[in-house]
Amino acid sequence: MSAGFQDGLTLFGVRRMMEGVVPPVLATASAARVPNVSYLSLAEYVDPLHIALSYQFLNRSRENVLATRRASLTLDDPYTGAGVVMQLEYVRTETAGPVFERLRAKLMGVASHAGMADVFHLRGADIYHVLELRRVPGRREFPGAQPRVDLAVNSRLLSERMANCAELADLLDTLLVGLGELLHIDHAMLWLFEGSQQVLTLLASRGYDFDGAGAEISVGEGIVGTAVREGVPIRVGHMMNMATYARAARDRADAQGIAPAARAEIRLPGLKEPRSQIAVPLRARGRVLGALLAESGHDQFFGYDDEDALMMLCGQFAVAMSLLQPQDPEPPPAATPPAAAAVPVDSSRALRLRRFARDNSLFLDDVYLIRGVAGAILWKLVNEFLRSGRREFSNRELRLAPELRLPDVQDNLEVRLLLLQRRLTEQNAPLRLEKAGRGRLLLAVNRPIVLEQGDS
Amino acid sequence: MALTQEMIDLLAAGVAHQVGGCTNSGRPVVCRGMAAQHEAGMLVIIVSAESGFEVLDAIRQNGQIAVNVTLPANFRSMSFVGSDAVVRGGGAAYRPLVTARHAAFRAQLDAYGFPPDYTNAWYTPPDSDLVAIRFTPTSARNQTPGPGAGNAVELKPVDLER
Numbered sequence: 001m002s003a004g005f006q007d008g009l010t011l012f013g014v015r016r017m018m019e020g021v022v023p024p025v026l027a028t029a030s031a032a033r034v035p036n037v038s039y040l041s042l043a044e045y046v047d048p049l050h051i052a053l054s055y056q057f058l059n060r061s062r063e064n065v066l067a068t069r070r071a072s073l074t075l076d077d078p079y080t081g082a083g084v085v086m087q088l089e090y091v092r093t094e095t096a097g098p099v100f101e102r103l104r105a106k107l108m109g110v111a112s113h114a115g116m117a118d119v120f121h122l123r124g125a126d127i128y129h130v131l132e133l134r135r136v137p138g139r140r141e142f143p144g145a146q147p148r149v150d151l152a153v154n155s156r157l158l159s160e161r162m163a164n165c166a167e168l169a170d171l172l173d174t175l176l177v178g179l180g181e182l183l184h185i186d187h188a189m190l191w192l193f194e195g196s197q198q199v200l201t202l203l204a205s206r207g208y209d210f211d212g213a214g215a216e217i218s219v220g221e222g223i224v225g226t227a228v229r230e231g232v233p234i235r236v237g238h239m240m241n242m243a244t245y246a247r248a249a250r251d252r253a254d255a256q257g258i259a260p261a262a263r264a265e266i267r268l269p270g271l272k273e274p275r276s277q278i279a280v281p282l283r284a285r286g287r288v289l290g291a292l293l294a295e296s297g298h299d300q301f302f303g304y305d306d307e308d309a310l311m312m313l314c315g316q317f318a319v320a321m322s323l324l325q326p327q328d329p330e331p332p333p334a335a336t337p338p339a340a341a342a343v344p345v346d347s348s349r350a351l352r353l354r355r356f357a358r359d360n361s362l363f364l365d366d367v368y369l370i371r372g373v374a375g376a377i378l379w380k381l382v383n384e385f386l387r388s389g390r391r392e393f394s395n396r397e398l399r400l401a402p403e404l405r406l407p408d409v410q411d412n413l414e415v416r417l418l419l420l421q422r423r424l425t426e427q428n429a430p431l432r433l434e435k436a437g438r439g440r441l442l443l444a445v446n447r448p449i450v451l452e453q454g455d456s
Numbered sequence: 457m458a459l460t461q462e463m464i465d466l467l468a469a470g471v472a473h474q475v476g477g478c479t480n481s482g483r484p485v486v487c488r489g490m491a492a493q494h495e496a497g498m499l500v501i502i503v504s505a506e507s508g509f510e511v512l513d514a515i516r517q518n519g520q521i522a523v524n525v526t527l528p529a530n531f532r533s534m535s536f537v538g539s540d541a542v543v544r545g546g547g548a549a550y551r552p553l554v555t556a557r558h559a560a561f562r563a564q565l566d567a568y569g570f571p572p573d574y575t576n577a578w579y580t581p582p583d584s585d586l587v588a589i590r591f592t593p594t595s596a597r598n599q600t601p602g603p604g605a606g607n608a609v610e611l612k613p614v615d616l617e618r
Contacts, residue, residue, distance in 0.1 A: 025524075027486035029478035035522040037476035037486055037535060038599050059607075060597065064484075072484045074474075081577025085510075087483065136487070138506030138585065139577045275569055299569030 002049055004087070004132035011048055011130060014075060014084050018043040018051070019235070021078035021300060026053065028064035028071045036060045043075065044103050044125070050091070052099045052125040054107060065090050071128065074136070078300055080143070083136035088128040100125040105230035147305070154182040155309040159316055168324045168414045169421075175317050176206035179294065183309070187271055187295040192415055193219070193228050193288055194372050197359065200225060200290065201372065203419055208270055213422040214370050224293040227279035231288045233307050235278045276301035280310045284318035289412065292317075324414060351430050351447045355379050356454040363454070364429055374420040376404050381443050382431070386451065395439045417441065458497045458611060459536075459593065466534060467492050470560035471525040475503055475589070477514030477541075485510040490579055490586075491550065491557035492525060499523065499536055501589045502550050504581040512587060515541045521591050524599055528564040533599035534609070538591035546588035554579060554586065 018024065023039040030036070038061050044052040053073070055062065065071055069090040076083045094100045104122040158178040165171040172190065179185040187207035191200040194216075202215040219225050223234045274295040282290040292314050294302065354363040361371035362378060370378070380401060384390055395413055398404065421433045431449070436442035459467075473489030487508035492501045501523050505512060515521055521541035526533040558579040562572055596609040 025474045025486055027474075027476040027484040027522075029476075029482065029484045029520075033478040033480070033482060033518060033520055034537065034539075035476035035478045035484060035520055036537075036597075037474045037522045037524040039524075039526060039531075039533065039601060041601070057601075068482060068484075070482060070484055072476075072486050074486050074488070081574055083488070083507075085486070136507045137509075138504050138581055140580050141577050142571070142574050 002130065002133070004130075006134040009084065009133050009135065011045055011051060011133065014077075014133070015045040016079075016304060017075035017077050017084065018045060019078065022076035024053070025074045026061055026071055027074075028061050029068060030064050031067050036064055042103055042106055043073065044099060044106075046099055046127065050127055050129055051086075051088075052094070052103060052127050054103050054122055055093060055124040055126045056107075056122060065126070073128075077141075080141040082139055082141045085132075085134055085136055086130050087132035089131055091127045091129050093124040093126050095124045097125075099127070101230050102232055105226050105232045106234050106236075148184050149182070151183065151305050151309045155313060158182045158313060162313070162316055162320060165320065166324070168321065168418050171317065171320055171324060172204050172418070175292075175313070176204060180206060183306070185294045185296070185306075187274075187297075189224075189270060189293045190282075190290060191217075191224055191228070191293060192290040192412070192419065193282075197372050199372075200228060201374075201419065203290065203415065204422065205270070211422070211426055213419060213426055214374075216371075222279075223277055224279040224291045227281050228288050228291045231281050231283065233278065233280045233311055235302050235307055236276065271295045271297060273297070275299045278302040278307060278310065280307070280314045282314050282318035282321070284315070284322045289318050289321065321412060321415060349447065350450045352452060353379075353382055353449055354452040354454045358455055361454075364427065367427065369427060369429070370420060370423050373404075374416045374423070377416060378420055378433075380404065381433075381441075382445075382449060383451065385443055385445065386449065391443045391445075392436050393441045393443065395441070459494050459499070459596075460611070463534060463536075463596065464494045466525060466527065466532070467494065468557070468560065469527055470529075470557075470562075470564035471527050472561060473501060474524040474526075475501055475508065475511050476522040476524070477511045478518070478520055479514045480517045483514070485514050487511045488578055489523065491553045492523060493553060495590070497592065498590050499538070499593050502546055502554055503587055503589065505585050505587045506581060508587070512543050512589075515543055515589060519591070521589065526599070528561075528568065531601055533601070535597040535599045536593040537595045537597065538593050541589050541591035544588045544590060546586040548583040548586070550586050550588060551583055 020042050024043045025037060026040050027035060027037050038059070040053055041056060042054040046052050071088040071090065073086045073088055074083060103125045107122050161174050161178055162171060165174050176188055176190070179188050189205040190203045192203045194201055198219045199216045200219060202212050205212055217225050220229045223236060227234045275298055276296040278294050280292045281288045282292065292310060294310070296302070352365050355375070359371050360375035360379065362369045362375045377398060380403060381393060399413060417433065424432050430445065430447040432444040434442045434444055473492055474486060475489045476484065476486045478484050487503055487510065489501045489503045492499060503511065519539050519541045522535050522537045524533060524535045558575065562575050565575060566572065593611060596611050598607055598609050
């Protein structure tokens, strides 16, 4: 701790004041001692003696800091109204590295909601040495909110529940249900990263009017897309506050002719008006496999402790998801094809399965079903069924199928199959995928099918 | 120079106040203000003597001041700069102004989910702690976040009728 820190105060201890819920205020002065006061987007804890401040725009604060290397920062506690003031000495500006990436991820996660991703970008992370840290005296503090649950104990309980899961579908449900029951997180979604298409696909959700499995967003879109791209958690405590800040900056940019033409804002997934969101990447084997997005209708719902707990739980989930790939049995002896393939197709009542090869998107009677890896798999299964009448398939043959030849299919085939199963169920489709034993699938079809190539 | 009507209206709209100064040794300082109003070509800003002691010391040294007001609803933000600031005891005479500005500010924060009592932490020092800083704005800057924040905004000539 620095000699300039008031007794008992540490930078780590005031990190929750750096969330931007109450925006940080930066005071600088010119070489002629003319003061300037302005708001910042973000401050970030770096280490016990340093913080980072977002550097986005060339403005008077920036000029002053470069001229004098001195600044004062004041932060307010979003729970109690307590405040601290720091004296800062500018050290350097970082344009790469973990601190820069954390700040950029938080900033872009918010900016993308306001259509500001192109303008509201981070030029650098200004690193400051904190010379002094003291409380603002004379404040009558508001009693802080009590923790809603014992996060350590309940996270352990949820971890134990997940450790007992032997099936991927069970693992998914256990996590989403447990978040509600044990952590009181009632709105959550699990997104799967489709590396080949650079999109996120919604795998499962809980706490919404509809499940939405198969929905897609781009990598980098919203806080969940940004969390996946950067591989870091992002938490926003006052969505309205940050969105307003971003919109103000966009309006200024528009007025100066800097921004592109106004665009429709990206609709936030899930809750119509979320007040808090947290996105946590699913990381395993050094890769990002997807992300958890949790929401709340309450402001400042997720704290640092939630972030720590969810990072741990999502890490466990990601590893388990990778491991829950059934051992493939030897292929069974070729079964006698059932009569299904020989049944003449009455095209007037046949299900039309249409495929667009460019992205493997599938449509059932003109209704979009799914695309990507899951689409390619279903297309193969139905083709095989119509050709030979075979209904049962092994995971192994899918992994080895030359026509799939998709680079990441081996990573989480089980997840794609689960997504496909859920999507078919949600659409009440006349064909289903069912488990037929360990590592085996059964294609159930209760209507004739005709195939069409949509882009041939 | 004096404020435009638009600036005067902004002061009463429920803004947050931040007051900055700089000591003769070049130390920038900042504190939260509670209320501001236009008085005959001058700007008066009310702060707590206890929480704003560093800023008051700096102003007593050289009279340099920057006051930022920001409206939470849209982050519209404006700074006023002066070099002739003086610190005067405010006391109970400014309590009605502080109460009115506090109510407007609280209404702004309500939309963001802050409990009504949250801002009491900032607005309820005793009357004896209220201090008025008075200065002539020599320039104004648009501090709305974004490119160009800190650029000058035109003031109008002093209107002694106000």
